Amino acid sequence: METILYDIEIPLIFVLVDMERKGVYVNREKLLEMSKELKHQINLLEGEIFSLAGKQFNINSPKQLSEILFVDLGLPSFKKNFSTSADILEKLRGKSEIIDYIIKYREFNKLLTTYVDSLPNQINSKTNRVHTTYLQTGTATGRLSSINPNLQNIPIRTEEGKKIREGFEPQKNYSYVAFDYSQIELRLLAHFSEDENLIQAFNSNEDIHSYTASLVFNVDIKDVTADQRRKAKAVNFGILYGQSAFGLSEQLNITVKDAKNFIETYFARYKRIKPYLEECIERAQKYKVSHTLTKRQRPILEIDNKNPMIRQAAERLAINTPLQGTAADLIKIAMIKIFAETKKRDLKGFMALQIHDELVFEVLDSEVDIFKKFVKEIMENVFKLKVPLTVDIEVGKSLSEC
């Protein structure tokens, strides 16, 4: 079923093999230091949790934890199952002190086990670096994935998580230079839908979430509040995934009625979006596949399923696949061009990581300016869309500075 584009797929293999061969340096000592500190914090949190629970138990066991929370402590459970996932715990915040400790415990324990204590074990003794493996044909949409270890999910969202990035360092006299596509999937939505307002939003170079907020809440863009922007951001992303009013209401902690209102206003302001999303679904109904800009195809076999739940899930794939998949196509083409250009110019710098919409290079300091120029140029002009593609650049002496 899958259409393989040989002129794209085969050259990418060389880029990937080169990245895997070169690897990234991880500072063992820094992570060891972090490990000690995290273990200390985790111990303190464990003490607080056991004290509030009135007994010792395995906090890592959702089964035992739910017993403590929903039976022993009598906290309200919102779903039939006794889920203890982060979004449920978030709703229980304030109901018991134990919740805050559990949330922190979970965060620290995740960072410790998945990264801080794990990465040093993956350092290759010959190269003294960590070498991931990229899978080129492992995903449904055309994205890459990364295994053993996964270097596409290095923490960044929390303060403690960011510290882990300090452990990733370029070699002496080199810097990391990171290039990331700004809002590529929303830009592709603008391109495919040809919605005038969304195209205008990107042409005006305004912050897209503030721009959406100004349209949806009918205020001047400079008067958009942080909360309005947050809500607009949720709607923008929700659209890419085919989120329902219920889903949005859950995420924003607002009523379903308000969420429905938001989405309707969104479609009223960006008039071409809803018809475009419907076209995506109709195409999938007709051809039983979704496709990307380069005609990469994904079978959407359940699009006519009689079970509404299964059918709606298929409809969401029909909406999301062209966006996520096209973004993957574009960055792959850019990677091939950049690799060729690096060889042609005989540069020492090299691609170190690909994180879906971002490329990180390890670059000789004297080459940084050259790289900044030609990589940005290639990425932004990889394909002529109805909106500009823009790339943001960060330079640093560790991954935490990118």
Place this chain on the structure above:
DNA sequence: AACCTCACG
């Protein structure tokens, strides 16, 4: 091996 949870885009 299945399930839960959570790290990232």
Place this chain on the structure above:
DNA sequence: ACGTACGTGAGGTTC
């Protein structure tokens, strides 16, 4: 009444 946002990989628990 039901379930409800796409794409991944990894670590821990449970069976």
